[in-house]
Amino acid sequence: MLAPSSATASIRAAAGRSAPAVLQSLGVDAATGLAHDEVECRRVTFGPNAIATHHARVLTVLWHQLNSPLLGLLLVAATASYFVGEKSDAVIIGLIVVVSVGLGFVNEYRAEKAAASLHSQVSHEAVVLRDGVSGRVDVTSLVPGDVVELTLGEIVPADIRLLSVVRLECDESVLTGESQPVEKTTDAVEGTATLADLDGCALMGTVVHAGSARGVVVATGSRTEFGAIATGLSTHQLDTEFQLGLRRFSMLLVKVAGALTGSVFVVNVLLHKPFLDALLFSLAIAVGITPQLLPAVVSTSLAAGSRQMSRRKVLVKRLVCIEDLGDIDLLFTDKTGTLTAGRIDYARAVPVEGQRSDDVLRWGLLCTENVPGAAAAVGTNPLDQALWESPATAAVREALTGHAVLGVLPFDHERRMLSVTVRDGDGAVHLVTKGAPETVLERCTDVAPETRAALDAEFAAGNRVVAVASRPVSASRAPEPADEHDLQLLGLLVFLDPPKPDAAVALGRLARLGIRVKVVTGDNAVVAAKVCSDLGLPGDAVLTGVDLDALDDEHLIDAVTATTVFARVSPEHKARLVRAHRHGGGGVAFLGDGVNDALALHAADVGISVDSGTDVAKDAADVILLEKSLDVLADGVVEGRRIFANTLKYVLMGTSSNFGNMASAAGASLFLPFLPMLPSQILLGNLLYDTGQLAIPTDNVDADQLRRPSHWDIAFIRRFMLLFGPLSSLFDFLTFGVMLWAFHAGPDLFRSGWFVESLATQTLVIFAIRTRTVPFFRSHPSLPLTLAALGVVLVGAVLPATPLAAALGFAPLPGGFFAALGVMVVAYLVLVEVGKRWFYRAAGAQPPVGPTDLGQRFVRRRAARFSIAAPAALPLRASSTKAPVAGGEHSP
Ligand SMILES: Nc1ncnc2c1ncn2[C@@H]1O[C@H](COP(=O)(O)OP(=O)(O)OP(=O)(O)O)[C@@H](O)[C@H]1O
Numbered sequence: 001m002l003a004p005s006s007a008t009a010s011i012r013a014a015a016g017r018s019a020p021a022v023l024q025s026l027g028v029d030a031a032t033g034l035a036h037d038e039v040e041c042r043r044v045t046f047g048p049n050a051i052a053t054h055h056a057r058v059l060t061v062l063w064h065q066l067n068s069p070l071l072g073l074l075l076v077a078a079t080a081s082y083f084v085g086e087k088s089d090a091v092i093i094g095l096i097v098v099v100s101v102g103l104g105f106v107n108e109y110r111a112e113k114a115a116a117s118l119h120s121q122v123s124h125e126a127v128v129l130r131d132g133v134s135g136r137v138d139v140t141s142l143v144p145g146d147v148v149e150l151t152l153g154e155i156v157p158a159d160i161r162l163l164s165v166v167r168l169e170c171d172e173s174v175l176t177g178e179s180q181p182v183e184k185t186t187d188a189v190e191g192t193a194t195l196a197d198l199d200g201c202a203l204m205g206t207v208v209h210a211g212s213a214r215g216v217v218v219a220t221g222s223r224t225e226f227g228a229i230a231t232g233l234s235t236h237q238l239d240t241e242f243q244l245g246l247r248r249f250s251m252l253l254v255k256v257a258g259a260l261t262g263s264v265f266v267v268n269v270l271l272h273k274p275f276l277d278a279l280l281f282s283l284a285i286a287v288g289i290t291p292q293l294l295p296a297v298v299s300t301s302l303a304a305g306s307r308q309m310s311r312r313k314v315l316v317k318r319l320v321c322i323e324d325l326g327d328i329d330l331l332f333t334d335k336t337g338t339l340t341a342g343r344i345d346y347a348r349a350v351p352v353e354g355q356r357s358d359d360v361l362r363w364g365l366l367c368t369e370n371v372p373g374a375a376a377a378v379g380t381n382p383l384d385q386a387l388w389e390s391p392a393t394a395a396v397r398e399a400l401t402g403h404a405v406l407g408v409l410p411f412d413h414e415r416r417m418l419s420v421t422v423r424d425g426d427g428a429v430h431l432v433t434k435g436a437p438e439t440v441l442e443r444c445t446d447v448a449p450e451t452r453a454a455l456d457a458e459f460a461a462g463n464r465v466v467a468v469a470s471r472p473v474s475a476s477r478a479p480e481p482a483d484e485h486d487l488q489l490l491g492l493l494v495f496l497d498p499p500k501p502d503a504a505v506a507l508g509r510l511a512r513l514g515i516r517v518k519v520v521t522g523d524n525a526v527v528a529a530k531v532c533s534d535l536g537l538p539g540d541a542v543l544t545g546v547d548l549d550a551l552d553d554e555h556l557i558d559a560v561t562a563t564t565v566f567a568r569v570s571p572e573h574k575a576r577l578v579r580a581h582r583h584g585g586g587g588v589a590f591l592g593d594g595v596n597d598a599l600a601l602h603a604a605d606v607g608i609s610v611d612s613g614t615d616v617a618k619d620a621a622d623v624i625l626l627e628k629s630l631d632v633l634a635d636g637v638v639e640g641r642r643i644f645a646n647t648l649k650y651v652l653m654g655t656s657s658n659f660g661n662m663a664s665a666a667g668a669s670l671f672l673p674f675l676p677m678l679p680s681q682i683l684l685g686n687l688l689y690d691t692g693q694l695a696i697p698t699d700n701v702d703a704d705q706l707r708r709p710s711h712w713d714i715a716f717i718r719r720f721m722l723l724f725g726p727l728s729s730l731f732d733f734l735t736f737g738v739m740l741w742a743f744h745a746g747p748d749l750f751r752s753g754w755f756v757e758s759l760a761t762q763t764l765v766i767f768a769i770r771t772r773t774v775p776f777f778r779s780h781p782s783l784p785l786t787l788a789a790l791g792v793v794l795v796g797a798v799l800p801a802t803p804l805a806a807a808l809g810f811a812p813l814p815g816g817f818f819a820a821l822g823v824m825v826v827a828y829l830v831l832v833e834v835g836k837r838w839f840y841r842a843a844g845a846q847p848p849v850g851p852t853d854l855g856q857r858f859v860r861r862r863a864a865r866f867s868i869a870a871p872a873a874l875p876l877r878a879s880s881t882k883a884p885v886a887g888g889e890h891s892p
């Protein structure tokens, strides 16, 4: 029995030993893999191959709500006051706190649930050999000893000792920071090696950059190197960069609140006000200022957003992707299926002089990755699919029976060719090569000028063309790249893939959303240019993969910003283009569905794939479109920006008017002989206000706000707070004046007046803050929001006149107060409008801030794929007590 602590459990130890020795100590035969019952056994011992859980846990969420020193202090103080002072006041405080905590809990729990269900919709798979049969399994079910296959674009699913490699290169930047891919071998390393030197190993979380390999799993889950850095990262909470920023910002507010309320408390005590009252009052203010609900509210609106997205055929793998999707301003897309109909049709064969059409077609049909046996299921290659499924090729397909395919050199996106050795009916053996005409023609002995002319004509018409060539060979082994020479060209196979009728409209829509679109394709430059110009994209300056290779990174950036179409690019070129643009600051999205797109999908801020795409592409993507269409993508972007805009409303509300109110409460307590508001009243006002805010996700968003990528900008929020906070305080002090001098109010009346005024201004200002339009009523809020805001104000206004008033310490307000209130609310909103106009004009002049790219973001994204739903099953270090990185400012 293998114990988790055995020497093999560490990849570093395994790296120093030969592959056979590692296999032996793991008790596995590389030819058959583990037996299924052994896998079960090991799963019990080692646990799942996971480093995070996405299970929504009641207690954790509840603890989140209660885990606030302020709340604790408040409850302690309330309990103390229950025994020595006002019993009813203490009870009311207790009740309000319970309701607030409940509100936060329900919201956050629902968001967690939504996030968890997103996680369980997506699964990440690996190809593994068990009991002699290879198949796909969920990555979380891998155990040490499993024999796995690695292919291009895949994320390495565990720490693996390599057994055989074919030109394998891994991008290990997520672990080592090294941006150049590392070449891998099967050799053991000597002595003690650093992580970057483990040549004979592939490490969890890294990307297969080139080639393929087979290896044996040595360590899983949190015992991997990646697990060690990612353990404790909570992948479902506070996932977004904004939420992290918000946390930091909240901390700032808490500090301000601490200083403010601390001094209020001291001054109040020095002024000989009752100790406990002063303490409760200060704490209530502090609770009011702290935007406790904010993180919960952000996740809630994102969670609601993910449902709206899926109704628009956009699936996000994680909540954070919604925000990222709204933020993109540059989209790279492949051509096939996005710009073109994608239903590739075989049109005709163009034989060279002396050949027959049917022969070109016959060799073309044989030259595929399909296993011999004629009508065997076709692979995923779209050109081969089209060839094999076309009714026009049926007759030739029937006649293939006498041929035997002896070996295949698979298609790869760098060579853009594939070759087979075939024995024909007469027993003669041929090497047949099919591929991109440029590359195939280079390897042919002589090509007639007429053939080149025919090819150019097909390209100019925007048709996809592959060339078929052959030569007789003697050896009946599988072909190698070195064999592809001295070929005789047989002819061309022409396929039609016309531009999508609605793509031009969708491109226009993306342009209006402020998103630049660039096309990257493995197809020919002339074809790409033709399709693009048909759709209205500038296709006159096309850069090819060869051009890109000639540019170093410095020149690349200049050259690529000006270019819209990139043709004959390899998977690595696609990724390089994405990386070059990511330094520009804006969000870069990549849309693709092929194996050749996976590297770029990993490199992009937002990787987008389609439901019908290949597994590797879907695995690499953050967002999956149920339909490959730029229109669906545009819907997704709009939805993302809408959600973002609404979330921002909360933040602006909470940090400006709310903050202003609390500051005035603190200020007033200094010159009033009594507390300006009772602690329970402050908390009640806060609760009512929060409740009204819950309708914000339903709100309409101005078209103008959807036209820009949505960046989170904490500096913007801070400036907003500093302008609009004091503005709301101004009206609070006006109210104080009115209450004291016009109504000669005593404590109860004073508090009632201010309670109603602060709730009214604080709530109604949503109508101004929700839009940049001046005057605000030209933009229409949603009905639920309107009703909620007015409802809250109404409740606040009648409260002092109800039987509850006495218990809450309110007194009925005179009619004259409401007249004054009306005037003040109107004056306040007018001033806010003036401030808004000035603010947005000044803000327009500010340079936009790009997303601050944390390397952590990639770690989180990778970690999310090694996540399980079961709550208690994470053994060993996974359940370590390391604080969640997201929880504080001390991120590594
Ligand atoms: N099965 C095949 N047989 C022969 N040649 C092929 C085959 N598949 C692709 N090719 C050639 O390789 C070229 C590049 O293909 P690749 O898959 O890299 O790009 P693509 O996926 O077609 O383009 P896009 O990125 O727009 O989807 C094709 O244009 C074609 O010339």
Ligand SMILES: [Mg+2]
Pocket (backbone or CB within 6 Å): 334, 336, 593, 594, 596
């Ligand atoms: Mg493709």
